[in-house]
Amino acid sequence: MLEVQDATVAFSAPGGPQVRAVDGVTFTVPAGTFVVVIGTNGSGKSTLLGSVAGTVRLDSGQIRIAGHDITRWSENRRARFVGRVFQDPRAGTASSLTVLENIAVAACRGRPAGLAWATGHRLRTEAAERLSLIQPGLERRLDQPIGSMSGGQRQVVSLVMATWHRPDVLLLDEHTAALDPAAADRVVQATARLVREQKLTSLMVTHSLEQAAGLGDRLLLVHRGRIVLDVEGAAKRRLSAEDLASRFDRLRRGDQLDDAAARTLRDLYV
Ligand SMILES: Nc1ncnc2c1ncn2[C@@H]1O[C@H](COP(=O)(O)OP(=O)(O)OP(=O)(O)O)[C@@H](O)[C@H]1O
Numbered sequence: 001m002l003e004v005q006d007a008t009v010a011f012s013a014p015g016g017p018q019v020r021a022v023d024g025v026t027f028t029v030p031a032g033t034f035v036v037v038i039g040t041n042g043s044g045k046s047t048l049l050g051s052v053a054g055t056v057r058l059d060s061g062q063i064r065i066a067g068h069d070i071t072r073w074s075e076n077r078r079a080r081f082v083g084r085v086f087q088d089p090r091a092g093t094a095s096s097l098t099v100l101e102n103i104a105v106a107a108c109r110g111r112p113a114g115l116a117w118a119t120g121h122r123l124r125t126e127a128a129e130r131l132s133l134i135q136p137g138l139e140r141r142l143d144q145p146i147g148s149m150s151g152g153q154r155q156v157v158s159l160v161m162a163t164w165h166r167p168d169v170l171l172l173d174e175h176t177a178a179l180d181p182a183a184a185d186r187v188v189q190a191t192a193r194l195v196r197e198q199k200l201t202s203l204m205v206t207h208s209l210e211q212a213a214g215l216g217d218r219l220l221l222v223h224r225g226r227i228v229l230d231v232e233g234a235a236k237r238r239l240s241a242e243d244l245a246s247r248f249d250r251l252r253r254g255d256q257l258d259d260a261a262a263r264t265l266r267d268l269y270v
């Protein structure tokens with residue numbers, strides 16, 4: 001379970017105004033819930049995820065994961081609880097290492113050095129199983145340098161690495177944004193399969209309304225550092241991209257979204 005309580009992060013550029021990138025945000029994500037996060041550019045999505053990962057410090061408020069108050073923990077210390085896949089396929093993997101070697105690095109992370117199975121037969125078997133489960137065929141590429149694989153394949157390996165020790169929270173900040181549409185779609189399907197099978201508590205940022213409507217158990221819309229829409233349960237399951245577009249209109253009429261943001265969000269509807 002992830003609990004974010006009254007979280008605030010303010011940035012001030014020299015000479016510029018102070019921006020509250022996250023502005024008094026409170027929400028709780030029960031274990032096993034797949035949350036999709038949307039919002040226009042600069043609305044605060046990455047800052048919110050960064051504050052959970054520990055790359056951004058809260059100015060006030062509290063974050064708890066699995067009952068631990070991690071608010072003041074370093075990014076390193078949180079790594080035991082938090083798995084992440086980055087936007088850039090090169091960011092989460094080492095190009096010169098093979099797929100299996102990359103996975104071995106993830107398997108050893110935070111564990112006592114010299115775990116025999118980390119390079120042995122058992123790792124190979126388990127890596128093959130996990131890869132084939134979310135993208136059949138990839139299990140045959142274990143000995144290829146990851147630098148020779150496509151961005152989409154690298155992101156699937158990154159997903160397997162980020163979830164190897166079943167993190168309490170998985171953070172995906174536009175992890176398909178750098179991919180072509182077909183590859184992005186494959187990675188999103190692989191993500192949904194993995195999250196469902198492992199019942200992972202996940203936050204996934206996307207700019208696709210199709211994904212926002214069609215994936216996950218819950219949808220959060222972030223605007224100017226606040227959550228202005230939170231749809232879950234049966235309402236989320238019924239939600240279509242069209243419904244979502246009309247929800248933006250309603251929020252705009254209620255002054256919870258400005259005109260430009262409502263227009264930008266609606267334009268994402270394809
Ligand atoms: N390190 C920083 N220093 C100063 N301002 C920052 C910093 N990081 C983010 N901001 C500002 O905080 C606000 C929120 O940024 P953030 O990156 O969280 O938005 P986002 O919703 O992830 O946008 P995008 O969709 O473009 O990724 C923006 O106004 C941004 O300029």
Ligand SMILES: [Mg+2]
Pocket residue numbers: 045046047173
């Ligand atoms: Mg961002």
